[in-house]
Amino acid sequence: ATQPGVRPREAATHCPYCALQCGMVLRDSAVGVEVAPRDFPTNRGGLCQKGWTAAELLDHPERLTTPLLRDRPGGELRPAGWDEALDRVAAGLRAVADRHGPDAVAVFGGGGLTNEKAYALGRFARVTLGTRHVDYNGRWCMSSAAAAGNRAFGVDRGLPFPLADLGRADTLLLVGANPAETMPPLMRHVTDLRERGGRLIVVDPRATATARQADLHLQPLPGTDLAVANALLHIALTEGHVDRAYVAARTTGFDEVRRTVAGYWPAAVERLSGVPVADLEATARALAGAERAIILTARGAEQHAKGVDTVTAFVNLALALGLPGRPGSGYGCLTGQGNGQGGREHGQKADQLPGYRRIDDPAAREHVAGVWGVDPATLPGPGVPAYQLLDSLGTDAGARALLVFGSNPVVSAPRAARIESRLRDLDLLVVADFLRSETAELADVVLPVAQWAEEDGTMTNLEGRVLRRRALRQPPAGVRTDLEVLSALAGRLTGAPLPTDPREVFEELRRASAGGPADYAGITWDRIDADTGVFWPCPDPDGPDRPRLFADRFPTPDGRARFHPVTHRPAAEPVCADYPLHFTTGRVLAHYQSGAQTRRVAALRRAAPEGFVELHPDLAARLGVTEGTPVRVVSRRGELRAPARLSPTIRPDTVFAPFHWPGAARANSVTNDAVDPVSGMPEFKVCAVRVEPA
């Protein structure tokens, strides 16, 4: 079974990887599929090495083209036909649900799935399976910024303005963001700013490729960003930079924040974070003195057990300076995964229904149930966030069967060894993927699915711009799309298959999202095709879309943005005599997320063949470690082993490892599973470790 439609020889589409969703053209040729960059407002003709090489996976020898089944625990995966595989999945799901109830079946999605798939997955979980247990790996990506944006602005759109606004700003403050490595074409917009005489300021514990381009680099101790933000607002207040007219007219709650930040004396924050008072002052003045200023956060600020409050501290700063809603100014979050934005809007999150509606809102339940043709009372209530979902698998409190689409938690989950053992405890693990990822290797059933260039759909990029992903060719024989898999399972379980045509699914998504915060009712594929995408909210097919938000009001009940006082607290796991160093994780240019895809691309493997542990030469000397020495990084939860890479660009009290590799070099064997109480975000960015020669 494959999608209907003609088979074009060329397709104008977007990169399969990160949220920049660079425009590219794919061409079928005698030597395979060729990639060429396409001029698009986000990438302006640029691609990074991941995008250039993305097509290599289409005809990759490790590509799965037949389902795989495991006949007994500990046995090998063997090839099987689709009917046998789907029958096995349906029977397994039914057996678990009959024995333990519908919540004993869980669904785990991904931030790279198209809008149509994210929507279909949420509907499949809540209607076909009747389970409340659905969540996705985007919970580990942007959920802290999403929660902070929702409570301050009344809506969460990563960037509430087009990316091109970066080039129009006079000061850009990047907090825990490294786009020069994670999404290099974005730096073209930063270059615009620099060429106009604008200033780039970066907050990061490492002197990353981005920080090295900055006019000013603040290098705080991991886990102290919140205090830095409060100190910046303290300085803005004491030096009279707060935009009092804006605060009075457009916000509520400032007085409490003012009282809170009064205690964040720059000298005290210097002692806590290591950021000199002079740099704090220079940053506050650069933001306040700019006609247009933008503050952006990313994972470095967000992946903490206090991630929501950390982002809130920077939102407070932006509001106090009167930035949100002003042209060329504002606060935004750089979403990471390809559909990190759309993936959180259409119902694969534990607490949400399509249109970015709250699942506990009776009006939202009634609207969506109406679109789905079911009684609202039958819709399950809120589930639990991703880590809690996975950590409870196989226990009395958790699910006993799990379906995984577009995710590889064996590598990407915090405290990954524990999650791996939970997956092994399941009665049934089903993974839909196009490669044998580390999670697929544990599965009872692996279902081979189509890749990005083989199916149509839409993605919503980091700007909230809805884009068209266009198929170049049909999937290979033996491969089905995710929508076809969900439909076939729904047919077996309930006798009611689901739509498999992505355009038909999008039409249903439009109706389900109508009236919600992320309103797609006015967005059609034809409208997207006629322009460079369509920004949500767009409720009216004949009305305008909204590239910029907050110009006149915020989508809160009173139209005002809301300040929230937030206070610094230490990392969930402080350093101590046994674990005296701070450990932080991140990415490298050549690899994407768990690396399951990019580690299989020859050029990317050559560029970054293995994991490593980055440490300062002074620390290395104390430990007796030289460049390339195998080292162990040990936390209370596990260890990773990888060669040492010495760099003066990291703090001497901090070590870093990228998280793209499995096995001995798996960084998430070490990370802490403490989570933010509001967002459920784990504390990937700091925990306590010791380092020793391996």
Ligand code: SF4
């Ligand atoms: Fe662009 Fe991101 Fe793809 Fe690189 S990985 S080409 S930055 S979309």
